[in-house]
Amino acid sequence: MLTFAQAVTERTRRLNTRLCVGLDPRRDTYHDAAHLKAHTLDVLEACAPYAACIKPQFAFYEALGLEGMAIMEEVCAAARTLGLPVLLDAKRGDIGSTAGAYARAWLTGRHAGAALTVNPFLGFETLTPFVDTAQDNGGAVFVLVKTSNPGQADLQGSGVSERVAVEVARLNAEEPDGEYASVGAVVGATHAADLATFRALMPRALLLLPGLGAQGAAAADLQGAFHEGGTGALASASRGVQYADGLSVAASVGAARGFRDELNGVLA
Numbered sequence: 001m002l003t004f005a006q007a008v009t010e011r012t013r014r015l016n017t018r019l020c021v022g023l024d025p026r027r028d029t030y031h032d033a034a035h036l037k038a039h040t041l042d043v044l045e046a047c048a049p050y051a052a053c054i055k056p057q058f059a060f061y062e063a064l065g066l067e068g069m070a071i072m073e074e075v076c077a078a079a080r081t082l083g084l085p086v087l088l089d090a091k092r093g094d095i096g097s098t099a100g101a102y103a104r105a106w107l108t109g110r111h112a113g114a115a116l117t118v119n120p121f122l123g124f125e126t127l128t129p130f131v132d133t134a135q136d137n138g139g140a141v142f143v144l145v146k147t148s149n150p151g152q153a154d155l156q157g158s159g160v161s162e163r164v165a166v167e168v169a170r171l172n173a174e175e176p177d178g179e180y181a182s183v184g185a186v187v188g189a190t191h192a193a194d195l196a197t198f199r200a201l202m203p204r205a206l207l208l209l210p211g212l213g214a215q216g217a218a219a220a221d222l223q224g225a226f227h228e229g230g231t232g233a234l235a236s237a238s239r240g241v242q243y244a245d246g247l248s249v250a251a252s253v254g255a256a257r258g259f260r261d262e263l264n265g266v267l268a
C-alpha cells in the first residue's frame, strides 16, 4: 500500500492535479442531514478526477452530532473506494498520552493511510505520538505552521512559525530519501510572500495550502510552495468548490477543474 505522501504524489503526477478538495458541508444549506450527505457524496464523486486528495473538516460533521460523524465516515469510505487519499482536518493536539489516543482514533484501523492536521501549541514532544502512529500506518500528519487567517500573527509571528517549520524538517530528516516524508505542514495560501521561505525550510514536507478561493488566495500566488516539476504542495479550497454556485454539482466540477488548470498554468 502506498503511504499518504506517495499516494498524493502519484495522483499529482498521473492526473496532473495539485488540488485538495475540502468537503465542509454547512447544515443550514440543506433540507436535512440526508440531503447534506447526498450532496457531499455527489460533489466528492464528481470532483474526484480533479483532486489529489480530499479534506473533510471535522467541525461541519461534528455539528450534526453522531449522525454527522457517521456521514463523515461514509465520505471517507467513499473516497477510499475512489482511490482518493483522505486528509482529516481535525487540528488535534494535547498532552502526549491524550495525543496517542487521538492518533489511534484517526490514523489507524479504517483510517490507516490517512493524514491528520495537528496543532503544535502544546510543544514539540506532543507531536511524537501522531508522527509515530502515522509512520507505523502509512499515514501522515500536517502540522500547523502558519495558518491562513489574519489573526495568526497574534501568536505565530516573531519567528514562531519558522521554529515550527524547523521542527517539521527535523522530524522528516530520518525518513527515506527521494520522497516526501510523513510530516507535512499547513501554510496558508494567503501568505504568498512567505511560501518560498517555508518551502526551503521544510524540503521534504508536503505543504497544505488552505485559503484558495473563499479566503482570497489565487493560484497565481502559490508558485513558491512547489518544487520544480510541480510537486510538494496541495492547494485547498472548500467553499469555493462545494458551493461554487449554490448546490450545483456541475458548478463544483467546473470550479475544481478551474482551480486545477489555474495551478497547472502557474507551474507550467
Ligand SMILES: O=C(O)c1cc(=O)[nH]c(=O)n1[C@@H]1O[C@H](COP(=O)(O)O)[C@@H](O)[C@H]1O
Residues within 6 Å of the ligand: 022, 024, 057, 089, 117, 146, 147, 148, 149, 186, 187, 188, 210, 211, 212, 213, 214, 215, 236, 237, 238, 239, 240
Ligand atoms: O488546516 C486547514 O485545512 C486550515 C488551516 C488554515 O490555516 N486555514 C484554513 O482555512 N484551514 C481549513 O481549510 C478550510 C478552508 O475553507 P474555505 O475557506 O471554504 O476554502 C476550512 O476547512 C478550514 O478549517
